Amino acid sequence: MTGFRTLLYKEMLRFWKVSFQTVAAPIITALLYLLVFSHVLAGRVEVYPGVSYTAFLIPGLAMMSLLQNAFANSSSSMIQSKVTGNIIFVLLPPLSHAEFYWAYIVAAVVRGLMVGLGVFSVTLVTVAVPVPHPFWALVFALLGGGILGALGLIAGIWADKFDQLATFQNFVIVPLTFLAGVFYSIHSLPPFWQAVSHLNPFFYMIDGFRFGFFNASDVPPTTSLVVVAVCFAALSFTALQMIKRGWKLRH
């Protein structure tokens, strides 16, 4: 356990030492989205009855920031260590495969939660958003952060160069999070794009998370929970197998 705790501590210290970039900056970005979109759309769009567009937007933005930052944490840590060569400091010690995996995942979730919570608390100043089901919100935040942390770890292990990772991030992660219904309910989409959205696992993370706030969602939260839990289990299994086999880490 000491090995796991130390690697977790190191992973958290790593982003915390540059928290201006890793925590403060994404909070600012999310607030800018909120400012612009709520200015343009408030009063014109009502997604759920009685919920203002600004209030609708806040949980989605918080979750999107959480997911993107969870991914950024594990992926950038892994690729930096690989490119600079200091990955050997974690490859030489007797860390077990599970210790290695969970340390990266928990650190990614912690950073995601810090950013998500930061977005949420700052926006509270403008709009009060109720949280009738905090447990649901927390479960989706943890699982969503875990999924993106695992994706980040896999992408970081796979990538040999920074630009490969940036490609993955810009062409896969960002579109999937953006199109997951952060800014709209998928019920407003044409049937074809609704069906496509149902294939996007990110949609279930955000929809389930939003259920915690509005007691309303596009699909039942239990359905979302099953999808999200299965995704996390599958990605965890994949990542653990990669670590066990030493793929791209131990040559």
Next chain:
Amino acid sequence: MAAAIEVRQAYKRYGDVQALDGVDLEVRPGEFFALLGPNGAGKTTLISVLAGLARADRGDVRVMGFDVRENYREARRALGVVPQELVFDPFFTVRETLRIQSGYFGLRSNDAWIDEVIERLDLTAKANANMRALSGGMKRRVLVAQALVHKPPVIILDEPTAGVDVELRQGLWEFVRQLNAAGHTIVLTTHYLEEAETLCSRVAMLKNGRVVALDTTRNLLAGVSGIHLKLKLDPDRLPPALAQHSVPGPDGYRVLAIQRHADIPDLMIALREEGVTVQELELVQPDLEEAFVQIMGRR
């Protein structure tokens, strides 16, 4: 007692390069062992396989009796590696780096030993400096310290003195000698063959992924054929019969390669007949470099 390091028929291929081609090697506990060879001979690959940074395609590789794949946790706990590349984590200070490295090995309160290592490697003044702010030599010391945080019974140093100043080199070797005296097994690769000659009791030489020599340093030196005579002559010329034995020597000196000590009297006679006086004469002892050159050239 299990061998400190045991390698049986290890093979490793990278693309077209057969980096390890059936390596057999055993290092006994408490030995001070040198692993020598030209660039690309497979030294670093062998170390990587021992450390679990690379995996052998075939073969049996053990550290203190623990298979590096089956019992990877025990094997890694028994091993400290100073890598050849100057790597560091720019986010942390020297002390943070060492505390974190201890934690990876499961050690929670290791500050007394960390302090001692910091002091022995002359890092005290830099203990709280960020790794980025350190010179190359200082970064090298931290790498040595990182390899020692868990007091491993087997320590591998891959070119630890490359690009390091004389002062650190001497301090480092004194420290490593003491670790060896305290029972740690030391395996060393170096380009400075005189270091290997003075420090190591046994030597393995690698070439093209194979062990081409494995013996005590003394036996390897004894196996060097020929004796070198360093001469200062007046006038500075050699009779034609001797000139063919001449090898290049330092300025103002002639160096003659002869087969046996018994050849010396004939040589002196030949010189006197030529009218040449010997002003200085020195018998040059064979060194490990000579042995290295001969062995590498031979096979």
